[in-house]
Amino acid sequence: MLLSDFPHRRKNLLTNEWMLVSPHRTKRPWQGKQEKTSLETRPAYDPGCYLCPGNERAGGAHNPEYEGTFVFTNDFAALLPESGPEYVTDQPELFQAEPEAGICRVICFSPRHNLSIPRMSKGRVADVVLTWQEEYAELGGSEGINHVQIFENRGEIMGCSNPHPHGQIWANSTVPDIPAKEDSSQARYLATKGRCLLCDYLEAEIAGGERILFMNDSFVVLVPFWAMWPFETMILPREHAGSVLDLNAKARLDLADAMIRLGVRYDNLFSTSFPYSMGLHQMPTTGLDQEHWHWHMHYYPPLLRSATVRKFMVGYEMLATPQRDITPEQAATQLRDQSEVHYLDA
Numbered sequence: 001m002l003l004s005d006f007p008h009r010r011k012n013l014l015t016n017e018w019m020l021v022s023p024h025r026t027k028r029p030w031q032g033k034q035e036k037t038s039l040e041t042r043p044a045y046d047p048g049c050y051l052c053p054g055n056e057r058a059g060g061a062h063n064p065e066y067e068g069t070f071v072f073t074n075d076f077a078a079l080l081p082e083s084g085p086e087y088v089t090d091q092p093e094l095f096q097a098e099p100e101a102g103i104c105r106v107i108c109f110s111p112r113h114n115l116s117i118p119r120m121s122k123g124r125v126a127d128v129v130l131t132w133q134e135e136y137a138e139l140g141g142s143e144g145i146n147h148v149q150i151f152e153n154r155g156e157i158m159g160c161s162n163p164h165p166h167g168q169i170w171a172n173s174t175v176p177d178i179p180a181k182e183d184s185s186q187a188r189y190l191a192t193k194g195r196c197l198l199c200d201y202l203e204a205e206i207a208g209g210e211r212i213l214f215m216n217d218s219f220v221v222l223v224p225f226w227a228m229w230p231f232e233t234m235i236l237p238r239e240h241a242g243s244v245l246d247l248n249a250k251a252r253l254d255l256a257d258a259m260i261r262l263g264v265r266y267d268n269l270f271s272t273s274f275p276y277s278m279g280l281h282q283m284p285t286t287g288l289d290q291e292h293w294h295w296h297m298h299y300y301p302p303l304l305r306s307a308t309v310r311k312f313m314v315g316y317e318m319l320a321t322p323q324r325d326i327t328p329e330q331a332a333t334q335l336r337d338q339s340e341v342h343y344l345d346a
Contacts, residue, residue: 118263125256140285155275
């Protein structure tokens with residue numbers, strides 16, 4: 001069976017879920033929603049931006065005149081450090097709720113308002129990775145914090161409310177559903193096979209090569225076999241490691257190299273500032289044995305056919321299972337063929 005010719009299902013080994021692939025549908029005409037492209041040129045400093053150095057934030061605090069990365073507690077945090085009251089009901093089997101405490105922080109990647117990861121220097125991006133390490137260690141070591149989620153939403157259509165280069169950290173008292181599924185899958189594989197799931201997967205991907213975008217000394221960038229979004233990718237460490245805390249200075253630069261090169265390929269694909277949600281999945285901070293964890297990064301971009309046509313998860317996807325048209329192998333080819341010189345610099 002040629003996977004590029006017929007409908008088929010693929011299993012996500014990390015979440016133990018299936019998705020439908022329908023490659024023959026790429027021939028259908030498209031008359032649906034097209035997003036507007038953003039052609040604005042932003043200044044290096046915006047006096048109206050609440051993330052730029054020295055400016056007042058919406059909550060009333062003033063940013064310092066920072067020159068590198070800058071971290072602060074979110075002024076409108078989704079989680080609060082103190083737990084709320086217990087939910088009481090006479091039908092607990094039908095109506096379940098419980099308090100959830102946590103800490104939410106914002107990380108400004110750069111003082112320059114007009115930059116993004118693909119347009120930053122390798123050293124500056126390595127500083128972002130160092131900040132991730134510091135925040136993961138501090139928050140993960142805090143009492144009552146059992147999971148630290150580091151992520152970035154890039155672009156308006158991914159819900160980013162400010163174009164200033166920044167990401168977020170949400171640290172929870174519980175382990176959220178998706179990392180919990182990845183935790184269970186990796187633990188189960190180690191228990192049954194005696195090996196790391198992602199180490200085995202990475203070895204097989206490198207041997208096949210068709211979904212690999214590029215590699216450096218420390219990381220492999222690929223389109224996963226089970227990719228759900230059209231141009232979804234992963235960054236995986238070549239050596240087994242449970243979290244970013246295992247990165248030394250050389251590995252931080254290698255991760256910066258991988259993030260920049262991937263970001264340039266994304267931007268070049270449709271000659272636009274490519275939107276995505278990106279996040280790190282690494283071992284929970286429960287203090288339990290985490291030998292099975294192999295940390296990694298997910299990139300989930302919504303664009304499908306061009307800078308103005310996006311993939312929608314609706315109908316069948318919301319009611320049954322995720323579905324994609326172009327195969328992961330076709331997406332990998334398109335991304336792999338992109339120049340590593342940013343289109344704005346070409």
